[in-house]
């Protein structure tokens with residue numbers, strides 16, 4: 001086919017996510033510890049409400065900002081973090097992915113710098129780059145529970161730094177910010193007139209204590225959230241953003257020109273789920289916690305693997321000291337039938353780690369750990 005150079009350089013330069021690359025190499029017999037989504041289905045009654053919403057004729061465009069009753073209900077839930085929130089502070093989006101995209105596009109300009117965690121979720125750097133701004137990674141380390149150091153953040157800050165992306169509970173690390181870290185970073189952002197974009201999609205999956213939101217008392221925060229993980233509905237593509245109401249109005253223009261409105265029928269089902277089925281996420285989180293304890297203890301029994309106990313989300317992110325790169329280790333594992341994600345898929349600072357998702361049965365986690373144990377025993381190190 002004649003190539004007339006249609007695809008621009010910006011897109012040509014983008015790299016395929018390392019997670020997706022690994023998936024292409026797996027087959028149906030592989031034990032999948034690569035999944036970034038719960039291995040659960042949404043509650044049946046929630047699915048029925050979705051179905052009924054469609055049968056009742058809710059198949060048309062809705063408000064760009066989202067279904068008003070759902071915005072009110074989300075505000076009610078988020079008001080545990082900030083008491084003055086109302087429906088106008090919420091915008092329903094097409095997943096957290098699109099919420100983050102329009103939040104960045106509406107706030108950050110060419111010439112700005114945006115700090116983001118590394119190892120960190122794969123969306124951050126490409127989405128920052130799309131705005132024309134410069135992505136500046138800040139490191140998070142296992143020896144500090146994957147919480148950023150304020151000294152390091154200050155070292156990386158320049159006069160061009162407009163925003164910082166934070167993520168707690170974190171993907172891929174499972175790190176959770178305690179109140180002290182949230183307060184310190186908030187004060188530092190306040191002193192430097194910086195926007196905080198806080199990715200809180202794993203808000204409901206915290207194993208010890210409570211989630212501490214960045215919404216708190218600082219006004220210059222955009223919280224990014226989603227129902228993908230909360231109700232095991234990653235394919236429904238419903239997320240939301242929480243911020244100042246005048247910012248919601250402004251960002252809403254970009255939202256309209258991007259998607260017109262978020263999908264209508266699932267919003268009915270999610271409103272029902274938020275009111276009636278929070279027990280679902282509580283039970284799921286209890287199951288994840290049990291699996292977490294199994295995987296962490298099994299990993300730490302393997303020589304050369306060191307895993308701190310993740311406090312949230314559903315990922316273990318151990319360091320590996322086995323005389324090989326994390327890519328090589330992940331490929332060897334895949335050959336033996338276990339899919340995991342090499343740490344460098346989350347940025348160069350993730351090298352030396354591997355991400356295991358425990359969104360799989362305890363039985364499969366044990367099987368996978370048996371395989372890893374045997375493989376490592378056979379290594380000549």
Ligand SMILES: Cc1ncc(COP(=O)(O)O)c(C=O)c1O
Pocket residue numbers: 036094095096097098121167170171199201225226227228234238239
């Ligand atoms: C930290 C983090 N943020 C955002 C997302 C995207 O979520 P959504 O499905 O709502 O787009 C994910 C999904 O894996 C994630 O792990």
